[in-house]
Amino acid sequence: MSHPTAGRTGTTTRPPARAKGAAPPRPDVPDAQWNDWRWHMRKRITNVEKARDWLALTPDEEKAIAESAGTYRWSVTPYYASLMDPQDPACPIRQQGVPSLGELAAYSGAEVDPVGDMFYRKTNRVVHKYPDRVIMLITEACPVYCRHCTRKFHTTDVSGTYFRDDEGASYEEDLRYIADHPEIRDVLLTGGDPLSYQDGKLEEIVSGLRAIPSVEIIRIGSRFPVLLPQRITDGLCEMLARYHPVWLNTHFNHPKEITPEAAAAVDRLLRHGVPVGNQTVLLRGINDDVPTMRTLMTELLRIRVRPYYLYHCDNVTGVSHFMTSIEKGWEIMAGLQGHITGFGVPQYVLTTKIGKIPLAQPYFTPVDGGLRLRNHHGQEMVVDASVHPLTEDDLR
Structure with a gap:
């Protein structure tokens, strides 16, 4: 199957729609480039012209891209674009990566920070919300700016930032805060996506945390295994293995995202001793039905990823159109409990300013x-x- 390649010279044609269940097409580029995460980062789709090489954009999509410019960042890797149905705007992968007019609508109760990151921020990067653990918001950069991001204002609103100082400022204050609070035993690196950094920069941060005696666990929150699994190199995994225990949680939201490349990335992490968990977001029109969610959870188990959370979609400014009712979440949880193996059933939670609140109905x-x-x-x-x-x- 032919497929256009973003950034290549010559005439390109849009690919035909794929049959259901068919393998995604591969662009006609050398393996050395397709397998290099840096190539994908350089070739990211960031405007209508590049998107047209991959997708038959609808008028509404083009309007949303134009009207969100200057408000929300937009970026899609060639790898993630290759998972999108080029003809169907309702494609669950396409909805996660391409701007829509819903992002620009006003919704009651929507906030830019419904989880309280700014309220609990203690330093430039450290957010201390729970007694024994903190998050470090280390970058605003992502390979794909997911349209449903909880931190949409901070990572995709071009005027929004959660950094008190510059992102590139010294980490001394952040590390000192953690060292001065020995009750902190668990640190989660998030953002943005921490793996947007090169290995050397990431190692500086991880090694700085590992030098603090009270820090027992280092976790990384990253969607690279989903959006650009080529980033999970042996070199990265070998570096992380030097600082165990290191855990990684990612966000598979739909079975189409579980590809051979994603499975191989997970396998590399596991072979280097990095456990992989998954935090799915319940998203209207993407995974808000029992068959899709059941397939997602069983496919995650097949590639040895442990389902961890099912997040109720936050009422975030620019994200609210993805929200379902809590009743829909209960329906899906009822369709999982007892129908798949117990450790494949995630915990259904709502993230609030007072913490993650379990929402599952009691039995x-x-x-x-x-x-x-x-x-x-x-x-x-x-x-x-x-x-x-x-x-x-x-x-x-």
């Missing part, structure tokens, strides 16, 4: 003398308190 109800239990088929039974005591008094 039990206290009743007089015991518990009413309900299974995934809706069958119910009552267990007497003499069999399974409900309170400490029941044990006496």
Whole structure:
């Protein structure tokens, strides 16, 4: 199948629509380039002209790209573009990467910082929200600026920033804060995407954290395994392995994102001792149905990625059009519990200024003398308190 290549000379034609389940097309570029993450970063799609080499843009998409210019950054890697259906604007990959008019609409209750990053910020980069762990917001850069990003204002609003000082400012204050708070045992590097940095720069940060005795765990939040898995090189993995324990959490949101390249990237991390977890965002029109979510979770297990969270989409300015109801989330969780293996069922949570709040409906109800239990088929039974005591008094 022919496929245009962004940035190449000569005439290009848009690729035909793919049959359902067909493998994504590969651009006609040498393997050495396609497998080089730096090539993809240089060739990112950032305007209508480049996008037309990959997609049959609709008038609404072109209007959204034009009207969001100067407000929201836009960037898509050739790899991620190759997963998009070039003819279908409802493609779940395309919706995550191409601006839409929904981003420019006003929604009740929308905020630029609904999770309270700025409220809990202690230094230029450190956000200390939970007692024993912090996040370090180390960059605004991403390979693809996901249209549903919780930090959309900070990473894609061209006038927005979460840095008190410059992103390139010294890390001395940040590391000193963590060292001065020995209760901090877990540090999550996020942003933006930390893997946007070259290995050397990233190692400076990781080694600085590992030198702090009270820091037990270093975590990296990165969507590179999804958006540009070529970034997960042996060299990167070898560097991370020098600073264990290091964990990585990523964001697969749809089964189409689980490709051979993504599976290979996960395998490289695992072979170097880096566990990989997944934090899916519940997104209207993308994964808000039980069959899609069930397939996603089972496919994640197949490539040895542990489902961790199912995030309810935050009411973020420029993101609200992706929100579903909480009832929809309950429906999906009911379609997972008992239908796939237990460790493949993520925890459904809503992120708020007071922390992550579990939203899953309970499968039990206290009743007089015991518990009413309900299974995934809706069958119910009552267990007497003499069999399974409900309170400490029941044990006496």
